[in-house]
Amino acid sequence: MTAEPSSLTDADPRPHVVVLGAGFAGLSAVRSLRKAPVKVTLVDRHSYSTFQPLLYQVATGALNPGDITYGARGFAAHTGAYFRKGEVTTVDPETRTISLDVGPDLHYDYLVIANGVTTNYFGVPGAAEHAFPIYTRGxxxxxxxxxxxxxxxxxATGEARGASVVVVGGGATGVEMAGTLAELRNTVLPSRYPELDPGEVHVVLVEMTDKVLPPFAPRLREYAAEQLRARGVELRLEAAVKEVRPDSVLLADGTELDANMTVWATGVAAHERVKNWGLRQGKGGRIVVGGDLRVPDHPEILVAGDIGVIEDDALPQLAQPALQTGQHAGRTIMHVLAGEPTERFHYKDKGTMATIGRLSAVADIAHGPKLVGVLAWLTWMFVHIFALLGNRNRVFVTLGLAFRYLAQRRGVMVVGDDPG
Structure with missing residues (x-):
C-alpha cells in the first residue's frame, strides 16, 4: 500500500475522508465507508484500539492489556483505509487541515471527529494529581x-496493618471496580498475602447522588447496592468529594476517608485542545452538531461518539451510541456524495449492563427484561466477549474471565505488557 494521502492534490481523485480516533465511533465510521468511493485515513495517537468496557479487568489483574487491544493499522488495512499514527495538535476548518505532532499535515474533504473524551475531575482540588483514573490502557x-x-x-514491612481503596463514582465503572476489588480482597488476599488481615483492607465507594447506577431501573440499582454491601463494600451515598489528598479523600461534610489509593471513575470531558479547533462546544466540551451529525457551520465536518452532542438530543456517552453514530457519520458522507438528502440520526437503545462480581450482574435490556444475578452475568459475559475485535482477543478474554470467576478462590493476578 502506498503512503497515506496528505493533500487534496494527490493523484488519487477520490474525496479524502479523515477519521480522528480509533475507538468505537472511529472504527465504526471507517467500516461503514469501506465500499464508498472515497479514500479514508484513520488517525490515532496509539497504534491500537482499546476495548474500554473491560479496562477495569486489566486494572484488577484478570486480563492483560493485549487481550483488549486490537491493532489499528491492521484494522485500517482490512477495511481498505490508511492509518496514520500521531496526536492531533490542531484542526483548521477554514483550510481543512489537520496538524499532527509528527509528520506532514493532513488535508481533508470530509472529517469525522471521533477522538473521544478524557477524565473529568470537575475542578476537585488534588483529584488530577492524586487520583487514579481508568480511562486508558496505561x-x-x-x-x-x-x-x-x-x-x-x-x-514486607508491616508499616500498615491494612489498606484502603476509595472509588469515586457510582456509575457502571465505579460499581464494577469496587465490586471486583472487594471480591479480590475476600478471595485472593488470604492466599497471596497471608501477612495481611483481609478485614483491615477496606473498599469504599463514594457517590454524590443517593443511589448507585443512577441510569438503571430501581430494582437493578437496589440489587447492585445489596451485592456491593454483601461483598463488604462501604457505600457513601449523597457524599460529594471536596478534595483528594495523597493518602485520603475529604468529603464535603468534613469526613476524611483514608485512601492508600483513590480510583476516579466519575465523568468525562473533551480534551483541552479541542477548544482551539474553532467549533462550538456544549456541556463537557462536547462539539455541538445537527441531527445528521454535521457541524452546522462546517457541514464537511461530522462528529461521532462521546465527543459530539446533538443540540436537541444529548446521547449517553456509552459504547452503543458511539458505534451507531460512527456508522451514521459514514452513511451521511455517502448521502452527500450521492447528492441525496441526509437523514437525522436515531439512537436505537439496546440497554445497559454492569457486573458486580462473580455470578452477579445487572442488565437493563431495552424493550426487554431487566435481569439480575447469574442470567445477567452470563448476558454480560456473552455481550462483551462477542463485541471484541479479533478471535485471539475473544479466546484470551474468555479464558481470563473464566479463570477469574470460576477458579476464583485459587487467586489470580496477571502481570505483563507495558503501559501504553
Missing amino acids: EALAVRDRMTSYLDHIA
Whole structure:
C-alpha cells in the first residue's frame, strides 16, 4: 500500500475522508465507508484500539492489556483505509487541515471527529494529581501497579496493618471496580498475602447522588447496592468529594476517608485542545452538531461518539451510541456524495449492563427484561466477549474471565505488557 494521502492534490481523485480516533465511533465510521468511493485515513495517537468496557479487568489483574487491544493499522488495512499514527495538535476548518505532532499535515474533504473524551475531575482540588483514573490502557496498568506494589510493601514491612481503596463514582465503572476489588480482597488476599488481615483492607465507594447506577431501573440499582454491601463494600451515598489528598479523600461534610489509593471513575470531558479547533462546544466540551451529525457551520465536518452532542438530543456517552453514530457519520458522507438528502440520526437503545462480581450482574435490556444475578452475568459475559475485535482477543478474554470467576478462590493476578 502506498503512503497515506496528505493533500487534496494527490493523484488519487477520490474525496479524502479523515477519521480522528480509533475507538468505537472511529472504527465504526471507517467500516461503514469501506465500499464508498472515497479514500479514508484513520488517525490515532496509539497504534491500537482499546476495548474500554473491560479496562477495569486489566486494572484488577484478570486480563492483560493485549487481550483488549486490537491493532489499528491492521484494522485500517482490512477495511481498505490508511492509518496514520500521531496526536492531533490542531484542526483548521477554514483550510481543512489537520496538524499532527509528527509528520506532514493532513488535508481533508470530509472529517469525522471521533477522538473521544478524557477524565473529568470537575475542578476537585488534588483529584488530577492524586487520583487514579481508568480511562486508558496505561491508566489501568497504573492502578494495577499501585495496588500490587502497595500490598507487597506493607506485607514486607508491616508499616500498615491494612489498606484502603476509595472509588469515586457510582456509575457502571465505579460499581464494577469496587465490586471486583472487594471480591479480590475476600478471595485472593488470604492466599497471596497471608501477612495481611483481609478485614483491615477496606473498599469504599463514594457517590454524590443517593443511589448507585443512577441510569438503571430501581430494582437493578437496589440489587447492585445489596451485592456491593454483601461483598463488604462501604457505600457513601449523597457524599460529594471536596478534595483528594495523597493518602485520603475529604468529603464535603468534613469526613476524611483514608485512601492508600483513590480510583476516579466519575465523568468525562473533551480534551483541552479541542477548544482551539474553532467549533462550538456544549456541556463537557462536547462539539455541538445537527441531527445528521454535521457541524452546522462546517457541514464537511461530522462528529461521532462521546465527543459530539446533538443540540436537541444529548446521547449517553456509552459504547452503543458511539458505534451507531460512527456508522451514521459514514452513511451521511455517502448521502452527500450521492447528492441525496441526509437523514437525522436515531439512537436505537439496546440497554445497559454492569457486573458486580462473580455470578452477579445487572442488565437493563431495552424493550426487554431487566435481569439480575447469574442470567445477567452470563448476558454480560456473552455481550462483551462477542463485541471484541479479533478471535485471539475473544479466546484470551474468555479464558481470563473464566479463570477469574470460576477458579476464583485459587487467586489470580496477571502481570505483563507495558503501559501504553
